Amino acid sequence: MSEDASGRRPSIRDVARLADVSHQTVSRVLNNHPSIRPETRARVLEVMARLQYSPNRAARALVTARSQTIGILAASSTQYGPASSIAAIEAAARARGYWVSTVNIDARQPDSIAQGLRHLTAQSIEGLVVIAPQVRVIRAIAAQQLDVPYVTLQSTGLDPGHALSVDQIAGARLATRHLIELGHREIYHLAGPQDWVEAEARMRGFLEEMSAQDLPTTAPILGDWTADFGYYAGRELLRVRDFTAIFSSNDQMALGLLHAVRDAGLDVPGDISIVGFDDIPEAAHFAPPLTTVRQDFGELGRRCVDLLLGAADPAAEPVSAAIEPELIVRASTGRAVAL
Structure with a gap:
């Protein structure tokens, strides 16, 4: 984003002034409001491009009451399974026009769970995915009074109303x-x-x-x-x-x-x-x-996002059943030999 001589980043009012419209009109362009005339929309977009202006997501959340953000609370995300799950959820979320904010916690520290949740809720997340493979974290999340929809990637039965997993x-x-x-x-x-x-x-x-x-x-x-x-x-x-x-x-x-x-x-x-x-x-x-x-993991990510946001296809129901894995047979297995 460009800055003016004072080092200040351009604001929505700068866009409005140069496009000769009200800042409410700029806001309507940002939110694709149908009442904006095509020539006005084009002029506003041209000024935004010239200024390299992009809207502040936090400010937009205050106006629209929607952050377009899904939170992920993760523990041990360096392991292949959790890391692949995070990547799959990010891809599925972007396909739906959402961003993902990930917080990595220390599963051994109960305070870390609460701090992670506070950090994500402060961003006005619209949904939460918990990728914490430790049983103690699942129990802690199930005991929370969360006010956003959430999904836990686990198959323990500890929080059955919110669980999704590969079987x-x-x-x-x-x-x-x-x-x-x-x-x-x-x-x-x-x-x-x-x-x-x-x-x-x-x-x-x-x-x-x-x-x-x-x-x-x-x-x-x-x-x-x-x-x-x-x-x-x-x-x-x-x-x-x-x-x-x-x-x-x-x-x-x-x-x-x-x-x-x-x-x-x-x-x-x-x-x-x-x-x-x-x-x-x-x-x-x-x-x-x-x-x-x-x-x-791709299917896991898609189902997570569908469960949080509703199915992308209004006629389809989000699927919460466990995903069936697949055996891949290669050369490391063969007929048994006598000991």
Whole structure:
């Protein structure tokens, strides 16, 4: 935006003066009011372009009572799943003419949740998406008296009237069933951190599928989502090697497992099969390419925005059912071999 000699940015009154109209007329042009004559609209827009004027969103919110902004309250947004969810929501919101304001909180600090909410509500957000994979955050949000529509991306059942998610349990069962159908019976599960919603759901899906097939299970190993932990866990498990397959709760830990198996002089999938979860962009280029569970983050973003704003198509109803994941079979899984 250009500035005048005093360093002041142009205002709506500057536009009105140069276009020889009232500032109310400029406001009507900004809001596409139908009463404005085409030649007046063109003159105002020409002056705005010359001054490089853009409206102050906060000021417009005071006038229109609409901020055209959706808030996202996020924790652990550096992980692939939360980061992809944020990107998908931003894309869906922009397609509807909305902006997104994201606040990252420390899930370990209860005050951080309240401070994040205060920051977003001060921006007059029209809706809120909570992308906080920790159970304690979901509980804290459910206890708030929020005066805007909100959606939590989780599948815990803690706040069922506001939840939306990819079906993590179904995805874990797909991964586990794939290994069982390949003849594997001794299957380990490398889980995510204990308090994470997705980790708990994927662990539950693994245990449910193993139980449905009447197969014995060992206690899942609690990881931290990193490839380093996957490598460490793989090295420890291979000291005994009483398994033929591992279902990893995310692709990064699966990458570490692949490394550990290779360092032990074994082959994937000739000796051990590995399945991941998420289908990160690099998963197709692991050595070997990783069999994994894909989540449709684009659809997740569209449904979030539709639930907050109403469906883009007035004839359609926003869909709140869990999104079904997809098993992507690549070269890291094969027929079971005898131990």
